[in-house]
Amino acid sequence: MAKRDRLSGNEAVAIALRQINPDVFPAFPITPSTEIPQYFASFAANGQVDTEFIPVESEHSSMSAAIGASAAGARSLTATSSCGLAYMWEELYIAASNRLPLALALVNRALSGPININCDHSDSMGARDSGWIQMYAENNQEAYDNMVQAYRISEHPDVRLPIMICQDGFITSHAVENIELLEDEEVQKFVGEYNPENYLLNPQCPMAVGPYSVTDYYMEAKRNQAEGMRHVSRVVLDVAKEYKKLSGREYGLFEEYRMDDAERAVVMIGSAAGTTKDAIDRLREQGEKVGLIKIRLYRPFPASEIAEALKNVKAVAIMDRAEGYTNHGGPLGADVMAALYRAHADALAVNYIYGLGGRDVRVKDMENVFAALKQMMADGDAGETYRYLGIRE
Amino acid sequence: MAADISKLGVKAGWKDLTEGMMIAGAGTSKEFNTGEWSTDKPEFIEDKCKQCLLCVPVCPDSCIPVEDMKRGVFDYKHCKGCGICVKACPFGAITMEGVK
Ligand code: SF4
Ligand code: SF4
Numbered sequence: 001m002a003k004r005d006r007l008s009g010n011e012a013v014a015i016a017l018r019q020i021n022p023d024v025f026p027a028f029p030i031t032p033s034t035e036i037p038q039y040f041a042s043f044a045a046n047g048q049v050d051t052e053f054i055p056v057e058s059e060h061s062s063m064s065a066a067i068g069a070s071a072a073g074a075r076s077l078t079a080t081s082s083c084g085l086a087y088m089w090e091e092l093y094i095a096a097s098n099r100l101p102l103a104l105a106l107v108n109r110a111l112s113g114p115i116n117i118n119c120d121h122s123d124s125m126g127a128r129d130s131g132w133i134q135m136y137a138e139n140n141q142e143a144y145d146n147m148v149q150a151y152r153i154s155e156h157p158d159v160r161l162p163i164m165i166c167q168d169g170f171i172t173s174h175a176v177e178n179i180e181l182l183e184d185e186e187v188q189k190f191v192g193e194y195n196p197e198n199y200l201l202n203p204q205c206p207m208a209v210g211p212y213s214v215t216d217y218y219m220e221a222k223r224n225q226a227e228g229m230r231h232v233s234r235v236v237l238d239v240a241k242e243y244k245k246l247s248g249r250e251y252g253l254f255e256e257y258r259m260d261d262a263e264r265a266v267v268m269i270g271s272a273a274g275t276t277k278d279a280i281d282r283l284r285e286q287g288e289k290v291g292l293i294k295i296r297l298y299r300p301f302p303a304s305e306i307a308e309a310l311k312n313v314k315a316v317a318i319m320d321r322a323e324g325y326t327n328h329g330g331p332l333g334a335d336v337m338a339a340l341y342r343a344h345a346d347a348l349a350v351n352y353i354y355g356l357g358g359r360d361v362r363v364k365d366m367e368n369v370f371a372a373l374k375q376m377m378a379d380g381d382a383g384e385t386y387r388y389l390g391i392r393e
Numbered sequence: 394m395a396a397d398i399s400k401l402g403v404k405a406g407w408k409d410l411t412e413g414m415m416i417a418g419a420g421t422s423k424e425f426n427t428g429e430w431s432t433d434k435p436e437f438i439e440d441k442c443k444q445c446l447l448c449v450p451v452c453p454d455s456c457i458p459v460e461d462m463k464r465g466v467f468d469y470k471h472c473k474g475c476g477i478c479v480k481a482c483p484f485g486a487i488t489m490e491g492v493k
Pocket of ligand 1: 434435451452453454455456457467471472473474475476477478479
């Protein structure tokens with residue numbers, strides 16, 4: 001039986017973690033993710049979880065301890081934001097290359113500088129090539145549901161890669177919304193026990209983790225690691241199918257909103273998708289054929305599936321909540337345009353940078369994006385393909 | 394389950410590598426043929442050897458085995474061909490391509 005509640009995104013993820021009852025949670029606070037370990041510490045103090053909660057001295061240490069715990073055979077995780085993630089950089093690559101299934105509850109926040117504590121995706125976008133699976137949420141419910149599904153994907157024997165469960169700082173992490181929670185026993189049964197084949201604390205079979213790879217092995221090691229990534233999409237869909245039976249809520253690699261006959265589309269990640277849906281509903285009432293693709297799985301990137309979903313679209317705006325300083329757009333823009341190119345698509349495509357450092361995205365802003373797409377179709381030309389949404393000139 | 398080290402030669406394909414390059418099992422470095430990383434190897438000329446054992450402690454990879462106070466043949470499975478032993482031998486009992 002599902003329970004209805006009102007929770008913030010941070011509370012929702014903390015409750016999912018209480019229900020999962022992981023073995024080890026090392027943590028260091030940073031806004032806006034601090035509440036996740038804060039709520040969890042109270043669960044640990046109240047005896048509601050069996051988790052070893054370790055307050056450490058930095059994010060470099062929290063990720064290192066999570067990695068050590070995972071290698072030892074424990075189900076582990078940590079949480080962070082922004083510069084905390086940047087401080088874990090070295091460890092992120094180690095977790096992935098050692099094929100350690102562990103989780104990171106990431107609450108997206110702008111990277112300095114200028115220093116800013118509000119939402120954008122520059123932190124996780126910087127880590128997009130680290131070999132982690134990245135999954136994003138639009139709202140609290142999705143953040144909770146993604147967290148519950150995380151270990152099933154990460155620990156799958158065909159995958160065995162770390163997973164980042166991302167939600168938008170403050171907008172999702174601190175806003176309180178209605179949410180449906182699963183029962184504790186349902187979550188425990190769904191997630192199951194973690195039984196790695198090899199682990200450091202196994203006295204029957206000692207092991208070495210992270211040995212040096214000379215030039216003769218390094219490339220083969222990378223290719224071997226990439227094989228795990230190639231299985232992720234299938235496993236994400238399998239786990240989602242099972243989760244739907246349990247929760248009634250449906251998940252895929254991305255969500256298609258009113259895309260059936262859409263001529264114009266927006267592709268984006270995170271909470272602004274909700275705002276975009278409102279803009280789409282208004283425009284649909286006026287008979288405009290507009291739709292949205294909201295990315296859930298960003299790493300690995302479902303390129304061919306997205307190109308397929310966009311195949312009848314005439315103009316598309318790809319929205320990046322992070323700068324890439326490439327002079328031609330952001331990371332999601334590059335990924336989607338590469339997917340369209342490979343699919344020989346002839347849609348006109350533009351890339352917007354929007355919502356940096358917590359800048360509001362209003363329904364009107366997204367209506368303006370769809371209006372710009374309409375203009376592009378009329379012109380038969382995309383014009384400037386690297387734009388800033390609502391920037392003051 | 395212990396990792397099969399014997400598959401991990403420098404010509405190993407990516408599918409033969411262990412997941413995450415983890416090595417399960419104890420004392421496996423003995424079976425790991427690191428000797429194939431080098432191209433040149435020292436040669437032991439037994440006739441010239443006086444068994445002074447000066448070469449033994451200088452080898453960084455412990456590749457000159459000693460038994461009954463006498464050195465034996467090189468352990469080429471782990472020798473890196475650094476040539477230090479050639480320099481250490483006062484009697485010209487070790488030679489190697491490119492090392493005087
Ligand atoms: S060449 Fe170097 S590694 Fe090989 S036996 Fe001599 S000292 Fe040892
Ligand atoms: S240093 Fe030369 S002579 Fe002395 S033991 Fe070694 S090989 Fe023999």
